[in-house]
Amino acid sequence: NAGVMQNPRHLVRRRGQEARLRCSPMKGHSHVYWYRQLPEEGLKFMVYLQKENIIDESGMPKERFSAEFPKEGPSILRIQQVVRGDSAAYFCASSLLGGYGYTFGSGTRLTVV
Amino acid sequence: GIQVEQSPPDLILQEGANSTLRCNFSDSVNNLQWFHQNPWGQLINLFYIPSGTKQNGRLSATTVATERYSLLYISSSQTTDSGVYFCAVAPVGSARQLTFGSGTQLTVLP
Numbered sequence: 321n322a323g324v325m326q327n328p329r330h331l332v333r334r335r336g337q338e339a340r341l342r343c344s345p346m347k348g349h350s351h352v353y354w355y356r357q358l359p360e361e362g363l364k365f366m367v368y369l370q371k372e373n374i375i376d377e378s379g380m381p382k383e384r385f386s387a388e389f390p391k392e393g394p395s396i397l398r399i400q401q402v403v404r405g406d407s408a409a410y411f412c413a414s415s416l417l418g419g420y421g422y423t424f425g426s427g428t429r430l431t432v433v
Numbered sequence: 434g435i436q437v438e439q440s441p442p443d444l445i446l447q448e449g450a451n452s453t454l455r456c457n458f459s460d461s462v463n464n465l466q467w468f469h470q471n472p473w474g475q476l477i478n479l480f481y482i483p484s485g486t487k488q489n490g491r492l493s494a495t496t497v498a499t500e501r502y503s504l505l506y507i508s509s510s511q512t513t514d515s516g517v518y519f520c521a522v523a524p525v526g527s528a529r530q531l532t533f534g535s536g537t538q539l540t541v542l543p
Contacts (some may be wrong), residue, residue: 353530362519363476365530376529380525411476424476424530 324425345414439534456520
């Protein structure tokens with residue numbers, strides 16, 4: 321079992337570019353969650369998805385951020401027109417049942433220059 | 434929303450010492466997990482423990498749901514135990530999003 325796979329591990333973008341972060345859940349897991357960790361802070365919930373559906377996006381910024389979990393392929397967190405304040409570690413987690421026993425990936429560290 | 438408080442915020446130990454980390458939460462939960470974030474930033478799931486007691490090697494955890502707290506015990510600490518320990522909970526009726534505490538920064542000295 322390969323666990324939750326996130327890529328890339330590190331991503332550098334210039335201000336105004338787009339960032340695309342990918343997450344492949346554990347085999348058999350159909351629930352995916354994205355969290356953001358700003359420097360020196362804890363993790364904050366962003367969005368919860370099941371296959372082809374966004375279940376809860378109450379933690380997502382209203383603009384520039386979007387997420388999807390298609391029927392085939394990984395979940396994608398997309399940040400358009402990145403700004404320096406978007407620099408953070410973005411973690412993906414998956415679970416077998418909704419909300420129970422999360423397993424986290426190793427994260428993507430986004431740096432906006 | 435639910436509040437999660439962890440204590441102590443920082444802890445420095447000599448290798449071989451024991452420690453207890455505490456997590457208080459403000460509402461009934463049906464999901465509580467302890468995580469270790471190592472110095473490389475990886476987030477390791479230690480325990481899924483909304484109630485009761487579990488042990489895994491030198492680590493054990495106890496959650497007293499009725500009193501809204503959880504404890505993580507680390508025995509015979511090693512330098513590889515260094516990092517940040519997070520408690521995360523989800524309240525009853527909203528089992529999806531975890532709310533994280535601010536963590537305990539543990540440093541184990543050789």
